[in-house]
Amino acid sequence: MTDNGTGWLGAAESALRSAPPNALLATARNLLASHMQARSVKLLLADYGLTVLQPVTRLPHTGRAVAVHDGDPAGRAFSAEAVVMEVAGEAGMVTLHLPITVRGDRIGVLSVYLPEPPQGAQTVLELGAFATAIGHELLVAERHTDLYLQARRRRRLTLAAEMQWQLLPGRGFVRDEYTLGAHLEPAYAIGGDNFDWSTTDDHLTITVTDGKGHGIEAALLTNLTVSALRNARRAGISLADQACLADQAIYGEYGGRRYSPTLLLRFNLATGQASAVDAGSPQLFRLRHDRVERVELEAQMPLGMFEETDYREQPLSVATGDRLVIVSSGVHGAQSRGGSLFGEDALRETIAATQHSSTHETARAVVNALVQYHGGGDLPSDAAVVCMDWRGRG
DSSP, X not given: OOXXXXXXXXXXXXXXXXXXXXXXXXXXXXXXXXHHOOSEEEEEEEOTTSSEEEEOOSTTOOOOOEESSSSOHHHHHHHHTSOEEXXXXXXXXXXXXXXXXXXXXXXXXXXXXXXXXXXXXXXXXXXXXHHXXXXXXXXXXXXXXXHHHHHTOSSOOOHHXXXXXXXXXXXXXXXXXXXXXXXXXXXXXXXXXXXEEEEOSSEEEEEEEOOOSSHHHHXXXXXXXXXXXXXXXXXTOOHHHHHHHHHHHHHHHHTTSSOBOEEEEEEETTTOEXXXXXXXXXXXXEEETTEEEEOOOOBOOOBTSSTTOOOOOEEEEOOTTOEEEEEOHHHHTOBOTTSOBOHHHHHHHHHHHTTTSOHXXXXXXXXXXXXXXXXXXXXXXXXEEEEEEEOOOO
16 A cells, blocks of 8 residues: 555545446546455455356456356355465465445445455455445446446346346445345346335335246236335334235225235334234244244235225234244245145255345355256246344343
């Protein structure tokens, strides 16, 4: 480093904010070359399936993708959300692989080839903060350029999948009280399944929607469902009333011909008390003290099935250390080619086996177990998984 770290970081963050949306990587390279004597800087973004890290280059050209789970240093940095130092063949040089995570949402990895820092730990901390700053700017830049969204794609998304990914809040979120991780498959052809969440000072709301049908029809139904739920939630009304208003919107559009099974959950962050409206097929599992059980909820009508359905909230509670896993019917109701169900036992085993993994890796592992059950390749039905680790307050 050539100057005080704090001053450098402040100036760097300002430079990133001022950079054109498509020039974040070029700006980062110039900053790191000037202040860290970096010789090479690569930006790798996680693809939609979270299987590889795709390099950002000048489109339509691209570089070699890096597998997330085959032991590559960049892949390890991404999956473990930790800095990985790789010793270079050139004496005195190293490559630092820095995870890019914004409020718990994993975005990719920044790989920096530079002289081995004399102030090791301090330099790593500063570069980690720099990578996080890039992550924040990437999320803003995606509003104005397709560069980073295109770079993430191993292949073309279906139109339905394009619509679905635009609805998502992200695939992870962290607060002191909880950690969220989620996964969707088939990532490049998802049709109707979806998840959503929103947090306030005192509450967390999670919804998981089982979009019925395939392709554009399913995506349009889910888009209406998620938008109606958000509109009702932002009006500040109860969870049951949110379900009622969304139910009316869907029925008003489809007249009961199409409907949207949805699970709605709202948590009080201070007490751990929660409310649930089980309006359909998504299921809730809880891992507590090494025991996995399905949380039985009062089954009510899917949103939009009948006119003016009256929904009721059901109380439940979470305790410090609980892990909740929500799965759509594409997971718990999946059938093999032979007609056998993936089933609750397989779900319990997968959740139990991953109890020491992160929420991200648990959600991915549940979907991966389902993919293996089907013999690999894209799933025949949409599958959504949301995993939450609850810590609570105090």
